[in-house]
Amino acid sequence: MGDWEAVQQRAKRHTEEARRRADELQRRYLDLTKSPGVSPEQLQDAAQAAGAAIGDAVAAHRALLERFERSAIAHDNAARTHDQPATPRHQHAAGAHRAAAHEDRTRAAQLREARSCSPLRITYSAVLDMCVLTVDGALDDTTYIPLRDAIVKAALDEPRAVIVEVTKLVVRDDPAWAVFTSARWQVTEWPDEPIVVVCAHDYGRNALQRNGITRYVPVYPTLQSAINELSAGSPRGYRRRARAPLPAMSSSSHRCRELTAQWLTAWSRTDFIHTACIVATELFEIALTNTDSPISLRLETDGCTVAIAVQYQGAAPPSGRHSTVGTDCRLDLITATSRAWGSYTSAAGNTIWASLGPENRF
Numbered sequence: 034m035g036d037w038e039a040v041q042q043r044a045k046r047h048t049e050e051a052r053r054r055a056d057e058l059q060r061r062y063l064d065l066t067k068s069p070g071v072s073p074e075q076l077q078d079a080a081q082a083a084g085a086a087i088g089d090a091v092a093a094h095r096a097l098l099e100r101f102e103r104s105a106i107a108h109d110n111a112a113r114t115h116d117q118p119a120t121p122r123h124q125h126a127a128g129a130h131r132a133a134a135h136e137d138r139t140r141a142a143q144l145r146e147a148r149s150c151s152p153l154r155i156t157y158s159a160v161l162d163m164c165v166l167t168v169d170g171a172l173d174d175t176t177y178i179p180l181r182d183a184i185v186k187a188a189l190d191e192p193r194a195v196i197v198e199v200t201k202l203v204v205r206d207d208p209a210w211a212v213f214t215s216a217r218w219q220v221t222e223w224p225d226e227p228i229v230v231v232c233a234h235d236y237g238r239n240a241l242q243r244n245g246i247t248r249y250v251p252v253y254p255t256l257q258s259a260i261n262e263l264s265a266g267s268p269r270g271y272r273r274r275a276r277a278p279l280p281a282m283s284s285s286s287h288r289c290r291e292l293t294a295q296w297l298t299a300w301s302r303t304d305f306i307h308t309a310c311i312v313a314t315e316l317f318e319i320a321l322t323n324t325d326s327p328i329s330l331r332l333e334t335d336g337c338t339v340a341i342a343v344q345y346q347g348a349a350p351p352s353g354r355h356s357t358v359g360t361d362c363r364l365d366l367i368t369a370t371s372r373a374w375g376s377y378t379s380a381a382g383n384t385i386w387a388s389l390g391p392e393n394r395f
Contacts, residue, residue: 182379
């Protein structure tokens with residue numbers, strides 16, 4: 034049995050190293066999002082590295098659970114061997130092997146349960162001005178991205194907060210819990226809406242804490258406790274929003290500028306009009322090169338900054354490096370005239386956004 038125990042120990046060490054690597058890269062990505070002067074390419078590279086590390090950790094954890102299944106069989110065989118001579122020493126060894134086999138089977142049962150559970154289901158509801166996502170089914174490497182995209186999409190609709198209820202969620206591999214920090218980092222810069230998790234059982238809350246999720250995403254035992262905490266927080270500050278659909282036509286660029294100036298004038302932020310019109314036009318033109326479908330223009334202000342976004346169905350927005358020469362020029366102009374910019378792509382569509390601060394006014 035020494036060989037099996039050695040194999041398990043090596044697998045455990047590999048899994049822990051993969052988790053630490055994923056956690057380190059996630060922290061590095063979060064630090065970059067808070068650092069001034071970081072390019073979108075650097076953020077994308079950091080996000081991809083963290084995603085790859087999470088994938089490695091998921092694979093290592095799955096391999097470890099499968100080893101437990103094989104180890105349980107080996108322990109059973111060893112217990113039967115020790116049962117033959119009826120001496121106290123052999124009886125003790127047989128009992129130890131049976132206990133080890135039971136532990137291995139318990140852990141392997143988690144894997145079998147996850148494999149047999151239902152597909153991921155997400156139900157949306159609203160409580161006060163918060164969006165509640167109730168998640169049921171299995172979270173693994175095939176449902177990780179759909180769940181992350183659903184959380185990000187909910188945040189882009191800009192409720193007071195996004196609450197994710199995971200009490201009935203079966204997580205096949207511990208590193209997959211990182212879906213919640215991944216979603217949070219996607220919206221850290223904009224729209225920066227709070228994301229919290231609700232889990233009614235200790236097992237899930239302990240797993241979230243063990244995997245470092247609670248450092249970035251608050252976790253509550255009940256939906257009501259989450260709502261109470263979010264409601265008791267600082268009241269939502271001044272915020273004005275507007276949006277309008279525009280046809281995917283070159284002539285819509287003029288209408289884009291008109292709406293931007295009209296909204297900012299109504300909000301008494303005429304000092305942002307010149308820069309915001311430039312950025313809104315460039316964002317719209319980038320979207321126009323990637324779609325023939327209607328494009329949604331969004332604008333918002335908190336009184337100090339202005340955020341502009343366009344949303345559309347079609348080809349993914351450029352990252353800054355895999356783009357045409359014309360798009361590169363537009364991205365350079367957006368970078369020069371905004372505090373930060375970024376993009377999201379999901380099954381629901383694409384979003385390109387930019388944030389303007391007082392330093393960007395002319």
